[in-house]
Structures are given as C-alpha cells and as structure tokens.
Amino acid sequence: MNSRRDFLGKITAASIAFPFLKKAASANNPFNEKPSEDRLLRVAIMGLGSYGTRVAEAMQSCTKAKLVGVISGTPSKVKAWQSKYNIPEKNCYNYSNFDEIKNNPDIDAVYVITPNGLHHDEVIRVAKAGKHAISEKPMTVNAQQAQEMIDACKKAGVKLLVGYRMHFEPHTLEIIKMRKAGEFGKVLFFQGLSGFIIGDPTQWRLNKKLSGGGSMMDIGIYSVNGSRYMIGEDPIWVTAQETKNNPVKFKEGIDETIQFQLGFPGGAVASCLSTYSLNYLDRFFLDGTEGFAQMYPSTNYGPIRGQTNKGEIIAPDVTHQTVQMDEMADIILRGKKPEVPVDGEEALKDLKIIDAIYEACRTGKKVKLEL
Ligand code: NDP
Numbered sequence: 001m002n003s004r005r006d007f008l009g010k011i012t013a014a015s016i017a018f019p020f021l022k023k024a025a026s027a028n029n030p031f032n033e034k035p036s037e038d039r040l041l042r043v044a045i046m047g048l049g050s051y052g053t054r055v056a057e058a059m060q061s062c063t064k065a066k067l068v069g070v071i072s073g074t075p076s077k078v079k080a081w082q083s084k085y086n087i088p089e090k091n092c093y094n095y096s097n098f099d100e101i102k103n104n105p106d107i108d109a110v111y112v113i114t115p116n117g118l119h120h121d122e123v124i125r126v127a128k129a130g131k132h133a134i135s136e137k138p139m140t141v142n143a144q145q146a147q148e149m150i151d152a153c154k155k156a157g158v159k160l161l162v163g164y165r166m167h168f169e170p171h172t173l174e175i176i177k178m179r180k181a182g183e184f185g186k187v188l189f190f191q192g193l194s195g196f197i198i199g200d201p202t203q204w205r206l207n208k209k210l211s212g213g214g215s216m217m218d219i220g221i222y223s224v225n226g227s228r229y230m231i232g233e234d235p236i237w238v239t240a241q242e243t244k245n246n247p248v249k250f251k252e253g254i255d256e257t258i259q260f261q262l263g264f265p266g267g268a269v270a271s272c273l274s275t276y277s278l279n280y281l282d283r284f285f286l287d288g289t290e291g292f293a294q295m296y297p298s299t300n301y302g303p304i305r306g307q308t309n310k311g312e313i314i315a316p317d318v319t320h321q322t323v324q325m326d327e328m329a330d331i332i333l334r335g336k337k338p339e340v341p342v343d344g345e346e347a348l349k350d351l352k353i354i355d356a357i358y359e360a361c362r363t364g365k366k367v368k369l370e371l
Contacts, residue, residue, distance in 0.1 A: 044069030058321030141212025185290025192223025195281035220274020
C-alpha cells in the first residue's frame with residue numbers, strides 16, 4: 001500500500017532539499033492558501049444538536065480539520081458556539097441565508113447534522129453554494145433522493161461524503177484486514193444486531209417526515225452497512241419481516257422492529273435485527289470456514305471490542321469523530337482513498353437496500369437487488 005508515511009517522508013525530504021518550495025507555492029496561489037499538504041479542512045456544522053455537539057467537541061483534537069462556522073436555527077446556540085469555538089460572526093448562518101456561504105472563502109465544507117428528512121435539500125443547497133458536503137447517516141431517506149444528491153454534487157464539482165465513522169475505526173479495520181487476508185476462510189455468515197430503546201415519543205426520530213422511517217433508518221443502517229464491509233460484498237437479494245408491539249408510539253411508516261436477511265453473490269447470508277425496543281443490541285458476528293470474528297460493542301461510540309478465533313483484537317481506542325474528520329480532510333483536500341468508501345455512492349447502496357427491506361416487509365416477498 002502507498003502509505004501516508006511514505007508520502008509524508010517524501011514531502012519532508014522535499015522541504016529539506018528545497019526550503020523555498022512552500023513559499024513559492026503560496027506566492028502563486030491566488031487565494032493565498034497553504035499548499036494542499038498543509039491545509040486544514042475548514043468545516044461549518046449545520047444543526048447544533050446532540051450529535052453536532054459531539055462532532056464539534058471531537059474536532060477540537062483534529063489536526064487536519066477545524067470547525068470554523070455554524071448553520072443553525074437557534075440564535076442562542078450560535079452565540080454559545082461562537083464563544084466556545086471562537087467562531088467569527090461572518091461564518092454564522094441560519095437555514096434561510098446559508099446559500100450565501102458561496103461568497104465565504106473561509107469555509108471549505110459543510111457537515112449536515114440535521115434530521116434525516118432534511119439532508120437531501122440541505123446537501124443540494126450546499127453543493128450549489130460550491131462547498132463540499134458531508135452528510136450524516138442516513139444520507140437521506142430513499143435511493144432516489146440519494147441519487148439526486150450525488151448528481152447535484154457532481155454537477156457542482158464538490159465532494160459528497162457521509163458520516164460513516166465505523167469505516168475508520170481501528171478494530172473494525174483490523175477485522176476487515178484479516179478477512180481480506182483470508183484468515184476466516186470462505187465467509188458464509190454474518191449476524192448484525194442493532195438497536196436501542198427510544199425515549200421521548202414526540203422527537204423527530206418518530207416523525208416520518210423528518211426521520212424517513214423508524215429504527216431501520218436510524219440504527220438498523222449500521223447492520224445494513226456493516227454486513228457489506230464485514231462480508232466484503234454487496235447483497236443481491238433481501239427478505240424482511242416487521243414486528244410492531246406499540247402502534248401508538250410507532251405510527252404508520254415508523255418501524256419499531258425489523259428482521260432482515262441478505263444474500264450475497266459468494267454464497268454468504270446475513271441475518272440482522274433492527275429495533276427501537278431493546279437496549280444492549282450492538283453486536284456483529286462473522287463466520288467463515290476457517291475462523292470467526294465477533295464485535296461487542298460493534299458500532300457505538302466505543303471503546304469497540306472484538307475477538308476472533310485467534311484471540312482479542314488489539315487496536316487503539318480512538319474518538320471516532322476525530323479520526324473521521326481528519327481522514328475526511330485527507331479525502332477531500334488530498335484525494336485519499338479510504339479503506340472502506342464513505343462517499344455518496346456508498347450511501348446510495350445502503351438506501352437501495354433499505355428501500356428493498358421496506359418493500360420486502362410490505363409484500364412479504366424476496367426482493368432482488370442490483371447495487
Ligand atoms: P438532534 O435532534 O439532537 O439535533 C438535530 C438538530 O438539527 C437540532 O438541534 C437543530 O439544530 C437542527 N434542526 C433543524 N431543523 C430541525 C427540525 N425540524 N427538527 C429538529 N431539529 C432540527 O439530532 P441528532 O444530533 O441526534 O441527529 C442529527 C443527525 O445525525 C441525524 O441524521 C442522525 O441520524 C445523525 N446521527 C449520527 C450519529 C452517528 O453516530 N453517526 C449519531 C447520532 C445522530 P439547530 O437548533 O442548531 O438548528
């Protein structure tokens with residue numbers, strides 16, 4: 001692999017040999033920007049809610065990305081973030097005026113961390129403003145909208161990434177490395193269990209317009225996405241069954257519990273559960289002819305733990321959002337290719353699967369997938 005260390009080594013060697021190079025690069029740069037190897041990704045967060053707050057905190061430890069702006073509908077939060085993160089007034093927007101961000105050269109990317117049902121329109125507006133877009137998961141609420149977001153970002157010449165933080169998590173990456181090296185033999189089974197007990201019945205997660213669905217959109221997506229990166233293939237069919245014990249809390253269009261099964265071209269099957277009615281449900285299990293891997297917890301904020309038939313996975317415990325944002329800076333500014341993709345196409349695949357899961361629940365039929 002062409003490692004970052006090699007790359008940095010070359011840069012350092014070049015700066016020692018040609019100390020004037022950096023100066024010359026910035027003198028020729030019309031925006032007086034730093035050469036790309038030194039540049040920070042300057043990010044504005046849209047939606048200063050619970051996860052936005054977590055990302056902002058984590059970004060304080062980033063070395064390649066920096067929080068420089070906010071987009072919010074709540075002026076009191078804007079004030080608080082301005083003083084906490086030293087954000088200048090000119091980098092603060094609301095949902096009506098954030099298209100003006102196109103005239104702001106001090107912001108490179110907008111990280112959309114609002115309710116799922118808003119991501120589509122907001123990401124398209126970010127793209128039209130000429131800024132790179134990072135969307136939280138799910139990227140949106142169906143495959144058609146996902147495609148429209150991809151097209152808008154392509155047209156605008158900006159990158160579209162999705163907050164798949166597990167794609168940078170060291171225990172996860174170690175298991176993927178072992179599977180790629182054939183250490184589990186032929187992988188034939190994956191089990192993904194994703195759930196938590198959801199509280200306040202009035203929250204946006206239980207409002208179809210804002211959430212796009214129930215547990216599947218919010219937490220089941222981790223098993224959908226995880227089945228793909230753990231097995232290393234994209235599924236070709238899906239079957240699914242829905243169970244609803246509380247139709248008052250989980251209204252029409254808001255799934256409480258869904259079991260689903262995925263079939264993969266190499267012969268593997270996945271059996272998964274997504275629910276808003278059980279805690280401690282955060283487990284991955286991968287089985288092959290020569291070995292297995294299990295993770296518990298598998299996708300929460302960590303520390304993530306994993307074992308294989310060879311023993312405990314030894315890997316660093318990291319703050320997921322810090323690593324994610326530093327890696328995204330490399331992806332956006334320096335064209336780095338991550339081990340597991342985090343782009344719009346990756347999210348489109350998950351949304352095609354989720355569309356098919358809902359269809360299978362409705363019809364009771366096996367649904368074929370073409371990803
Ligand atoms: P919150 O409800 O805590 O925050 C959402 C924020 O969005 C609000 O605080 C508000 O910020 C803004 N907002 C704009 N319009 C609305 C609206 N109509 N209703 C409610 N809020 C609105 O949600 P989360 O932070 O938990 O989730 C946000 C996104 O992040 C979701 O897509 C979710 O799936 C994702 N997420 C991802 C996680 C991960 O691990 N990757 C974990 C948790 C969430 P303001 O007042 O500033 O306008």
